[in-house]
Amino acid sequence: MIRRALIGLALFSLVLSPLAMPEDVRLPGTPLPAITAQEHELFRMGLEDFTEVEGASDGLGPAFNGTSCGACHNVPVIGGTSTITEVRAGYRDDEGAFHELQGGTLFHLFSLPPHTCQPKIPPEANVIARRTPIPLFGAGLVEAIADETITAGEDPEDRNGDGIRGRAARITDVVTGQSRIGRFGWKAQHATLLAFAGDAYRNEMGITNDLFREEDARGFTAEQLKLCSVTRGLEDIRDRRTGLRGIDNFTNFMRFLAPVARGGISSAARAGEGLFIAIGCAVCHTPVLMTAADRNPLFDRMAVALYSDLLLHDVGTGDGIVQASARANEIRTPALWGLRFRRPLLHDGSAATPADAILRHSGEAEGALKAFLSLPLASRQQILAFLGSL
Numbered sequence: 001m002i003r004r005a006l007i008g009l010a011l012f013s014l015v016l017s018p019l020a021m022p023e024d025v026r027l028p029g030t031p032l033p034a035i036t037a038q039e040h041e042l043f044r045m046g047l048e049d050f051t052e053v054e055g056a057s058d059g060l061g062p063a064f065n066g067t068s069c070g071a072c073h074n075v076p077v078i079g080g081t082s083t084i085t086e087v088r089a090g091y092r093d094d095e096g097a098f099h100e101l102q103g104g105t106l107f108h109l110f111s112l113p114p115h116t117c118q119p120k121i122p123p124e125a126n127v128i129a130r131r132t133p134i135p136l137f138g139a140g141l142v143e144a145i146a147d148e149t150i151t152a153g154e155d156p157e158d159r160n161g162d163g164i165r166g167r168a169a170r171i172t173d174v175v176t177g178q179s180r181i182g183r184f185g186w187k188a189q190h191a192t193l194l195a196f197a198g199d200a201y202r203n204e205m206g207i208t209n210d211l212f213r214e215e216d217a218r219g220f221t222a223e224q225l226k227l228c229s230v231t232r233g234l235e236d237i238r239d240r241r242t243g244l245r246g247i248d249n250f251t252n253f254m255r256f257l258a259p260v261a262r263g264g265i266s267s268a269a270r271a272g273e274g275l276f277i278a279i280g281c282a283v284c285h286t287p288v289l290m291t292a293a294d295r296n297p298l299f300d301r302m303a304v305a306l307y308s309d310l311l312l313h314d315v316g317t318g319d320g321i322v323q324a325s326a327r328a329n330e331i332r333t334p335a336l337w338g339l340r341f342r343r344p345l346l347h348d349g350s351a352a353t354p355a356d357a358i359l360r361h362s363g364e365a366e367g368a369l370k371a372f373l374s375l376p377l378a379s380r381q382q383i384l385a386f387l388g389s390l
C-alpha cells in the first residue's frame, strides 16, 4: 500500500510537473502536449500498469526477462531504455542458412524458483545475440506513419546506385491479420503498439494474452514446462472496472508518450546537421517522416523528427538472427531522437558513444562512413555536436 502510494506520488510529479515548463526544457516521460483529459487518464492508467511488478500468481514466468515493462524501460525515466540485454540464439548450418532451435530464438534470463525451468541454450547453438531495449518516447507518432510513407523510401535493388538497399519489413499484424509494414523492434518485427505489447507481455514476462496465447519458453523440455507453469489459461485478464486488458493499458501509455524534445542547438550542432545530411547519414537516418491523416488531431499529419527511415539495412553489425521479415544481418535503422539520453548504443549495446557507433558502420553505410572519416576533425566534431543535441 505504502509502496503504491509512493509510486503514485512519484508518477504524479513525473507526469504533471514538466507540463508547465517551456518546450525546450520539457523532460522525457511526459504525455503528448494537447491530449484530452480522457486521454490523460488512459495514459496515467497505462503508466501504472507499465510499472506494476507481476508475480507467479499473475502469470509471470515460468521463465521471463523482467517482472514489469518498467524494469527494462526506465532510463532516464519510465518509457526509456536500460542497460539490460536479452538473449537470442539459433543455429547456422554449413550453407549459412539460419535455423531456430525448439521453435524460436528467445532464451529467457530468469526463471521462477525452484528454477527447474531455467533456460539452457542448447549446445548446437552457434549464433548467440544480445539486444538492448528501445526507448518508447514518441512511439504513438511512429505508429501513425502510413505503410506507404515507409515503403516510399525503399530501394532494395539499389536503383540509384548509392549502395544503400533499404527494405521495408513486410509482416502480418497479429491484431488484424493484415499484411503491414513493421517498424517496431530491432528487426522491425511489429507494426502496431498493441501487437508489440502482446508480444512483450508474453515474451518478456511470460504472461499469455489474447494476442499471444501460448507460453513461449525454450531451453527446457515440454515436460518441465508443464510442471513449472503455475497458472492455467490466459493470464492477461480484463480489468472489471475499466474493461481494459494489460496490453491495452501498455498501448495507451506508449501511444500518448511524447517524444524527447531537442536539447539546446548550438551553431556547431546546426552545422553538424548540414554535414550529416551532406555525407549521406540522412539517407537512412531520415530526419522527418509525416504521419497519415488521422481522426485524432494528436496524430493527424504530424512531422515526426525521428531520424530513421524505419527500413531494414545491413550495415555490417547484424546479429545473425532471422526474425519476422528481417534477414540474419539486417537491422532496422534506429531512430536518433533522444540519443543524448541513451547509452549504450547499437542493438547489442556494444558501442559506448555515438562516435563508436559511427565507426562500426560498414556494409550499406560504407560510403557514409568513408565520407565521415575524410572530413576534417572540426567537421566531425560538429556532427557529434549535432548528435548530442538530439
Ligand code: HEC
Pocket (backbone or CB within 6 Å): 065, 066, 067, 068, 069, 070, 071, 072, 073, 084, 085, 086, 131, 132, 133, 134, 135, 136, 139, 183, 184, 185, 186, 187, 193, 196, 197, 200, 201, 204, 205, 250, 251, 254
Ligand atoms: C527484459 C527487458 C524488457 C522488458 C521487461 C520489456 N521490454 Fe520492451 N524491449 C526490450 C528490448 C530488448 C527491446 C528490443 C527488442 C527487439 O527488437 O528484439 C524492446 C522493445 C520494445 C518495443 C519496441 C519499441 C520501438 O520503437 O521499436 C516496445 C513497443 C516495447 N519494448 C514495449 C514493452 C512493453 C509493453 C513491455 C511490458 C509488457 C516491455 N516492453 C517489457 C526489453 C524489455
Ligand code: HEC
Pocket (backbone or CB within 6 Å): 164, 165, 276, 279, 280, 281, 282, 283, 284, 285, 313, 314, 315, 317, 318, 331, 332, 333, 334, 335, 336, 342, 344, 345, 346, 347, 348, 354, 357, 358, 361, 364, 365, 368, 369, 372, 383, 387
Ligand atoms: C545504410 C543506412 C545507414 C547509414 C547511411 C547510416 N546509418 Fe547510422 N545506423 C544504421 C543502422 C541500421 C544502425 C543500427 C546498427 C545496429 O544497432 O547494429 C545505425 C546506428 C547508428 C547510431 C547508433 C544509434 C543507436 O540507438 O544505437 C548512430 C549514432 C548512427 N547510426 C549515426 C550515423 C551517422 C552519423 C551516419 C553518417 C556518418 C550514419 N549513422 C549512417 C543505418 C545507417
